[in-house]
Amino acid sequence: MSDHFQEIYDRLFARFGPQQWWPGETPLEVMVGAVLTQNTNWQNVEKAIENLKEAGLLSFQALLELPTAELAWQIKPSGYYNIKAGRLHNLLQMIAERYEGELDLLLAQSTADARQALLSVKGVGPETADSILLYAGGHPTFVVDSYTHRIFSRHQLVDEVTDYHSIQDRFHDQLPLDSRLFNEYHALIVAAAKTYCKKKNPDCDHCPLNGI
């Protein structure tokens, strides 16, 4: 396992340019998007968030007071809408009970404390928690997704059989703990993944990291 993580970032940035993530105007919108995008493409999430905006429901209090069944109806285009409505309500209730309904108070804590609070919510796993920490709170924690595992294991930069935090540890060890770097890096991996061949072929020309 070589330490090419910075070089890979540079190569991806040179090829794809700045990605301007996260597409959300407020920390609350980022948090909602982070739950809605679980195993779902972003286009569908945009439809769901647009529904909430048009209904005037994209505020903490409105979402908290909205019955779960109605929330589910609003976010229907994002798929898994019953599950996600429950998960969002779990999150909102935790923030209401422990942080006076202020997401910013949660995010103002240390990365470790904020992460623990997010992970205590049923429906918030490591990727969703890190997405909220990084993209809503500016915390320097790397967001690992299935693309990260697929691409980096294909190039033998992480083990093929590994877990979320082992991969995350590699990024945290190999790179400066810089939220702007982690922000762009994760987004670049998503951009790169879309151009990769589906069949493993490290030598193809158009796959972004061939030759690494």
Add this chain to the structure above:
DNA sequence: CACCAGGCAAGTA
């Protein structure tokens, strides 16, 4: 028609 998309939790053995 099949397959995938910016996961997670619960059930089974």
Add this chain to the structure above:
DNA sequence: TACTTGCATGGT
């Protein structure tokens, strides 16, 4: 502990 399955819409 290590798999497997349910959740669900919309685009290709």
